[in-house]
Amino acid sequence: MPIRDEQARVREIYERLQRESANWEPTSLSHFRGQPFKALIAAMLSAQTREEQTTQAANALFALADNPFDMVKLTDEQIYEAIKPVQYAEAKLRYVRDIAERVAANGGKVPETVEELDEYKGVGWKVAVLTLHMGYNRTEDITVDVHVLRIGIRLGLVDPKTKVPEKANSQLKQVLPREAWEHWNALMVMFGRNVCLPTYPRCPKCFLNDLCPKIGVERVSMR
Ligand code: SF4
Known part of the structure; x- marks a missing residue:
């Protein structure tokens, strides 16, 4: 995909996540901000x-x-x-x-x-x-947990062979808009427990379906 198109895809992913996140419960650690x-x-x-x-x-x-x-x-x-x-x-x-x-x-x-x-x-x-x-409130890096890694791979933002959080952080920082870095972990945690579930992601109903290559996804939930 041309770089310009890829940038537009990633920005659209981020903006849709931001809009949808208003409907989700905040992450528990955000209470200690x-x-x-x-x-x-x-x-x-x-x-x-x-x-x-x-x-x-x-x-x-x-x-x-x-x-x-x-x-x-x-x-x-x-x-x-x-x-x-x-x-x-x-x-x-x-x-x-x-x-x-x-x-x-x-x-x-x-x-x-x-x-x-x-x-x-x-x-x-x-x-x-x-x-x-x-x-x-330091945002030089993106916190990479299991949700960030799993969904990053599915969305084609992280190399599927990546296992180490620091490497996923570097890859994500190259593709995500700068203003997304501080929000990305919380967005992925909320998205990962509501839509892009670990075993059976809800792809048919996912608001990112048209933007997602679903890398490594073998089974989906129809609910
Ligand atoms: S389409 Fe499926 S794999 Fe892609 S982000 Fe949505 S739920 Fe996850």
């Missing part, structure tokens, strides 16, 4: 975990302590009881404690670079980018 410490803890808890469980655990933990100085005073039992709905709760208990101790030692300030955050236990590239986005 502008609150770096909560965004960091919630993003770490969200790894390998469904949104409902992440929200439940994060809210239970923040009800006990909503800042690093109070969180370091919690017992292991209190933290575990709060976060037990998430996957790998025992490991994440240690990560909660490590993050709270490091941020408290830093005067309560969450680092503002991916490199610094990457040194925290339980915080990889994806969690760091998500934290910077939610906590500090």
Whole structure:
């Protein structure tokens, strides 16, 4: 496809997603926008975990302590009881404690670079980018999770062989309009749970059907 046509296709995809997103429930992590410490803890808890469980655990933990100085005073039992709905709760208990101790030692300030955050236990590239986005409204990168990767491949925006989030981020940044970067993760999460479902995407009723090459899609939902 000529580059100009491809740019128009991608822009049309983005604009339709923006319009439709008004009808969808916002993502749970968006509640922690502008609150770096909560965004960091919630993003770490969200790894390998469904949104409902992440929200439940994060809210239970923040009800006990909503800042690093109070969180370091919690017992292991209190933290575990709060976060037990998430996957790998025992490991994440240690990560909660490590993050709270490091941020408290830093005067309560969450680092503002991916490199610094990457040194925290339980915080990889994806969690760091998500934290910077939610906590500090930094949008130099696109948070790549399973929805962003799966739908990016189906839409022909990401190479199907791509497995690593950083590479998908680079590919998406080359094709998406700059103003889309900060919204893309939330749009994909909402779109991925309402329309472009993991196993049976709702292609026949999808508002992007005419723009989508459906790469790798083998079965669709007729509902
Ligand atoms: S047409 Fe199907 S594969 Fe393409 S975005 Fe829509 S639901 Fe996903």
